[in-house]
Amino acid sequence: MIRLLLADDQHLIRGAIASLLNLEPDLEVVAQVGRGDEVAAAVAEHRPDVVVLDIEMPGADGLSVAESLPGQAVVILTSFGRPGYLRRAMAAGVRGFVPKDAPVEQLAAAVRKVHTGGRYLDPELAASAMMAGECPLTERERDALGLAARGASVSEIAVSLRLTEGTVRNYLSNAIMKLGASNRISAIRAAQEMGWI
Amino acid sequence: MIRLLLADDQHLIRGAIASLLNLEPDLEVVAQVGRGDEVAAAVAEHRPDVVVLDIEMPGADGLSVAESLPGQAVVILTSFGRPGYLRRAMAAGVRGFVPKDAPVEQLAAAVRKVHTGGRYLDPELAASAMMAGECPLTERERDALGLAARGASVSEIAVSLRLTEGTVRNYLSNAIMKLGASNRISAIRAAQEMGWI
DNA sequence: CTGGGCTTATGACAAATGTCATCGGGTGCG
DNA sequence: CGCACCCGATGACATTTGTCATAAGCCCAG
DSSP, rough: EEEEEOOOSSSHHHHHHHHHHHTTTTHHHHHHHHEEHHHHHHHHHHHHEEEEEESTTTTTTTTHHHHTTTTTTEEEEEEEHHHHHHHHHHTTTTOOOTTTTEEEEHHHHHHHHHHOOOOOOOOHHHHHHHHHOOOOOHHHHHHHHHHHTTTHHHHHHHHTTTTTTHHHHHHHHHHHHHTTTHHHHHHHHHHHHOOOO | OOOEEOOOOOOHHEEEEHHHHSTTTTTEEEEESSSGGGHHHHHHHHHOSSEEEEEOTTTSHHHHHHTTTTTTTEEEEESSSOOHHHHHHTTTTTTTEEETTTHHHHHHHHHHHHHOOOOOEEEHHHHHHHOOOOOOSSSHHHHHHHHHHHTOOOHHHHHHOOOOOHHHHHHHHHHHHTOOSSHHHHHHHHHHTTTOO
């Protein structure tokens, strides 16, 4: 019997997936969590074999949570196959990555594989990640673009990152160029689409 | 027995919700659709009593689909309680509106209520919609901001909307002011957060 | 050691964004 | 009728964005 902890902020979704997984004879959902920042405590309490994490959750995103659970067998569930997410998850030691587009049988298979120490990576996600390659932005470019995505002006970004405005403008300009965008907004969209920010 | 059609682009989610609904003795999911633009044909084919629609789908969003099914009993499922979505759904004659945060019992209750001609509106959604009031933007302001959200420059927006650049700048400036934003990006975020665009 | 990449910065300037005042036309409401 | 609102426009101009060339320091790999 593989014991699972399931974390997803949407009650309906979480409940539905848990019910489906519980129908599998060798799987049992022993805990459900609705916020990323509550996962660690629940893991400590319930000692699940595998943790299934949604990425977008209040309190902490699934990728950050995975990073905070080293050694824990984790499967990431994602709405979008963003290469940046996949790369970050793998860097965090995540061995399972399943899109919400997949049937539940695939999620169950991923859980079993990860539980026995293997890897489960959706073939389409793998392909798109290979094609996407590395994030073309430097750390600082990403920092600046991430803040811009929240509506911050150059001067606000400069204050936040402790840089001069000229440097921030350079970073944003570089990001726009590297992402093949024509302005800040389209650069932000492109980067978010790929999961770089 | 209430016959349902369920439309959600994410296979795992759709399958899980369908399974849960099928556990209810008086509900039966007779069709599942993954794209907004395929709903109408499926409705014509399966003649469901109630259509349960996710909002964000490829091919056509759930709100547009609802608008194209006048007289059909519809329940909208949404990840976010955006007042703009709620208002638009109601204007389209939708009588059920359930957040994905809700337990499945609530979705089943909404389906039953809508099926018998009643309304089902999540209390929290109702409250937030009342507080949010009407969308403060005019139609044209929303048009312009919507295109800006896709990275279009003023000149591109002007061409698309067949306006002069000055007029587009005025619309965007008005939108920024009305949304209490400081620039285009934050205005876009605010409007998207509320479901105005 | 050299070259490349990252980081940070300066400065000049073109282009785009955003503001504001104003005008005119049309519509609906008190 | 007058007013408010929406729509579309003009024009002037301040501010911000974006580009580009350049420079220096640091680190790492060949």
